[in-house]
Amino acid sequence: MTATPSPLVLMLRKLETHAVLDAADRVAMLALPYTLRTYEPSSYLVREGDAPEQCAVLLSGFAYRQKLTGAGMRQIVSLHIPGEPLDFQHLFLDVADHNVQTLTRAEVATIPRTALRELARTRASIGNAIFINTLVEASIFREWILNIGRRDARSRLAHFLCEFAIRLDMQGLTGGEGYELPMSQEQLGDALGLTAVHVNRTIKSLEIDGLITRNRRRISFPQWDALRELADFSSRYLHLAQQRL
Amino acid sequence: MTATPSPLVLMLRKLETHAVLDAADRVAMLALPYTLRTYEPSSYLVREGDAPEQCAVLLSGFAYRQKLTGAGMRQIVSLHIPGEPLDFQHLFLDVADHNVQTLTRAEVATIPRTALRELARTRASIGNAIFINTLVEASIFREWILNIGRRDARSRLAHFLCEFAIRLDMQGLTGGEGYELPMSQEQLGDALGLTAVHVNRTIKSLEIDGLITRNRRRISFPQWDALRELADFSSRYLHLAQQRL
């Protein structure tokens, strides 16, 4: 008799990228209560100023964290792929300090944060796994600061593309050659601290140099090593269990 | 009979900025084993690639986190003031993903991370406080991404100055008017994603507009509100218990 596979296995898979869980941990985690919901593109999952009571987990589709300047300029501070928890950053905070929005249509499982906190408290290894997940996210924030602060547009974009490739790959979401970038050039600019126009110029420049190939938003990497070199990309900051590249 | 005051009270004070601890928690925390050491300016406390075994806490002086680009460009990703723990970001990670360096001469208490992890495990409220501390740091990383990605040099510098003022204030480290900035304009540039030359121009420009006053590295704020407005500064992202400004 097989239990219905919980959609939370995706999150489990994600957490096990960085931490070791045993069978009992897995059972406990999959026993978490949740509700399912589908969101349209650009839906808000968390709003700055909200008191976070739920903890959303992305099951399909993509999402991002975003902050706005007083003058209305937007900065995307992280991008999220299926399996990733979207509210661990607020798990112990009373007021949300940024917005979380879907990028595409997305299925989301929502877990009451009390249940999650209780689980983290009672099962130390799960608590650690959650902690580790937020530490890795923090590491990615730091790399983004470096990327935006100190790399020029070409390297910056290349770095972004490399990171996305590796993260998709780790979650087993890479179907064959390259991937479909789930965002417009405007949004890409907001993630890179650039203008949409300049993103366009920069993409083209990578394309002309043969570092990427494009078809609409589908991107592939005919010269991965050269791209990685230009990007100054090393996966250390992703803290993958088995270091790749 | 009064116990010798442990230097760890500084860290306690810092953690209690965001979390509630009871008397037993305080006793347990102050009972942590530690060793004291003084470092000269620019000493490395953590090196990227290291396996972090200790957990440093800054008792006096200043420190920063830093990452380097393959081309050797430096980006400072955070600044730390007395009382702040410097290794929570690596508490559950196996390899350091960035460098931590002293900015000035600094006294540091070093705690074995096994002891700290054990304490976090056995006393839930301390575990939470540590978690919260890293979440707030992550929030600051996000604000820095926004600051570097979407604000021009004047606002960016102003924002940095505001943040430093508030954080010093929260730790009770602000002696009277303004403060002494513990860094060169070169380092300031590395924190802001700017060039030292442009930092110089920008500081002068704030000074000319009467938003700051300078004497050597001592800075004061004759028009705090105007500076805060230019900086687009709101302290929400610092998650202070009592919201200030």
Place this chain on the structure above:
DNA sequence: TAATTATCTTAACATATATTTGAATGACTA
């Protein structure tokens, strides 16, 4: 199918920030 809208592309031009260099100032050392 046509019409509407979002996104991508391109070009000309504007500007913020970087680069280079060197002099002035102050801090530290012999």
Place this chain on the structure above:
DNA sequence: TAGTCATTCAAATATATGTTAAGATAATTA
């Protein structure tokens, strides 16, 4: 006290990125 060194300041020039605008392409809706 002089001398070295790091830091600050300043000016000229270069360049990466931003701005504005408009046409082209693709997606969506009527």
